[in-house]
Structures are given as structure tokens and as C-alpha cells.
Amino acid sequence: MEAVVRGVGFSPVKGMRHLALDHVYLDRLGAVGDRAFCVVDPAARRVLRTVQHPSLMTITAQPYDDQLALTLPSGERAEGPATASGETITCDYWGRQVALSLTAGPHAELISRRLGHDERLARAPRGGVVFGDPVTIVTTASLEAMGADAARFRATLLVETDEPWVEESWLGREVEVGDATLRIGGPVPRCAVIDHHPETGEKDSRLLKDLVRARPTNKAGEPMFGVYATVDRPGRVAVTR
Structure with a gap:
């Protein structure tokens, strides 16, 4: 068909x-590029779920030239390489333990301001945060x-x-x-x-x-x-x- x-x-x-x-x-x-990153609560060691944090949907993520740009509705923007910081963390994702690589760069600060608490941007293995x-x-x-x-x-x-x-x-x-x-x-x-x-x-x-x-x-x-x-x-x- x-x-x-x-x-x-x-x-x-x-x-x-x-x-x-x-x-x-x-x-x-x-899809190549789908959910290549996720937002994590490092204290709780948990991947943030959209249903619990719907304000995530207000942030537009655009990858380009090995970099990542995050844009808020106000136009505020954080962009740059989402490179590995050398820190790894294992987080819960719907009852499954997933090993993630925390990133360096300006993205986490913008996300944390938007959500109102400290979060980190992490690179996920392919299929790692897919239900x-x-x-x-x-x-x-x-x-x-x-x-x-x-x-x-x-x-x-x-x-x-x-x-x-x-x-x-x-x-x-x-x-x-x-x-x-x-x-x-x-x-x-x-x-x-x-x-x-x-x-x-x-x-x-x-x-x-x-x-x-x-x-x-x-x-x-x-x-x-x-x-x-x-x-x-x-x-x-x-x-x-």
C-alpha cells in the first residue's frame, strides 16, 4: 500500500x-534528529515529561550546522554547540533507566528560566526517550x-x-x-x-x-x-x- x-x-x-x-x-x-535531546531534572534524575511540563511546548528547538538554537515566544534565544560537558547521568524515563550525556552551552539557562527551576539539556541515545x-x-x-x-x-x-x-x-x-x-x-x-x-x-x-x-x-x-x-x-x- x-x-x-x-x-x-x-x-x-x-x-x-x-x-x-x-x-x-x-x-x-x-526520524533522524527526532528527540536527539531531552531536558532533565538532575536532582530527581528524571527526564521531563511534556504532560507535566507543557510550557516546554513554548520553546522552539532548531538544529543547524552541528549547533542548536532554542527560541522563546518573546524572541529570546540561546544558540551554540550542544557539546558534551563530560558529565553523564542515568535518568528515569517512564520506568526505564536511560543513560544520558549532559551538555554544555547556554541552553540550560534559558530552559531553567522558562520553567522556573534548574534543568539541564542532555543528549539522548537514539530511541532512548521514545515511548x-x-x-x-x-x-x-x-x-x-x-x-x-x-x-x-x-x-x-x-x-x-x-x-x-x-x-x-x-x-x-x-x-x-x-x-x-x-x-x-x-x-x-x-x-x-x-x-x-x-x-x-x-x-x-x-x-x-x-x-x-x-x-x-x-x-x-x-x-x-x-x-x-x-x-x-x-x-x-x-x-x-
Whole structure:
């Protein structure tokens, strides 16, 4: 099956603004550059979760020329090489211990001012701060059925469909997207992050409750929306215009 891709994106720093991009390159571990960094609470030895720190979404992270720029809505900016400081830390990420490399540079100061407490920027191993399979997909028909904005779901790919929820029938199928081939996995459980505006971080929606009423839920009561995927054949995936 070949899919028409209407959107691609990721965030270079876990939890920060989800970037809408023209294209991504998918390898066996997902979109190259996706969640290459994360923000950690060094005292608690914990990776910050977006659902607990939605103000992370107000920070835009842009990698360029081996450097990283972080920008606040005010225009305040911290940029420079996010080089290893030589310090390592093992942090909890959803019950899993992940070894991270703390970085030097101006980024931590800007993040700490924004969040109101001392944090550090850390480089993560590929897939280290990813929950579930490395690629997530949402579809146009399912979004339309819920009256929802794709940006709230922070998916790797937005795929065009005519029938809502048809993606849930793709389990185990191969889907071609651009030059890549994906293997479709199970549905994606959703949390309260989707109730927060994807740019301001403010809670401005009751979308999670709407999904709970309309969609199947898992044992934790989380509603399903979109599907996971793994990469069978790496390749470039661009938005179809």
C-alpha cells in the first residue's frame, strides 16, 4: 500500500515545539534528529515529561550546522554547540533507566528560566526517550471525524485517508511513504498533552475527554488515536503537495 503524506515533523528536543517540516529521513530508529535531546531534572534524575511540563511546548528547538538554537515566544534565544560537558547521568524515563550525556552551552539557562527551576539539556541515545515504536501516524479522516488539529498529536507523519479509523485495520501491513517502507503496529494511547495548545502550552481543549467517549481505551483508560510503525526500509519522506 502506498500512502499520500500530508505532513511530517518531529521535535529535536523531547517535549519542545513539534516542528512541521518539508521532509524527514527515516532510518531503522525513526526520524533522524527526532528527540536527539531531552531536558532533565538532575536532582530527581528524571527526564521531563511534556504532560507535566507543557510550557516546554513554548520553546522552539532548531538544529543547524552541528549547533542548536532554542527560541522563546518573546524572541529570546540561546544558540551554540550542544557539546558534551563530560558529565553523564542515568535518568528515569517512564520506568526505564536511560543513560544520558549532559551538555554544555547556554541552553540550560534559558530552559531553567522558562520553567522556573534548574534543568539541564542532555543528549539522548537514539530511541532512548521514545515511548513505543519510533514512528507515529495520524490520518486526515480521523482528525476530521474528531474536529482535531494534527499539531496536537505530535505525529511523525500525517497520512491522507478517506475513512476515519481505517489506519487501525492496517496492523502488520507494509505501507510505502516516499522512499521508505513502514510496518504498521498497534494504536497509540493518548494522554492529556493533546488538551494543551501546541504552541502556547496552555490547556484550552477537552479533546482527551472527547476521545474517551468516542474511541476504545486501554487498561489505563487512555483513548487510542493514530498508530505506531517501525521502519522496514529507510528512506526520505517528503510532504506531497
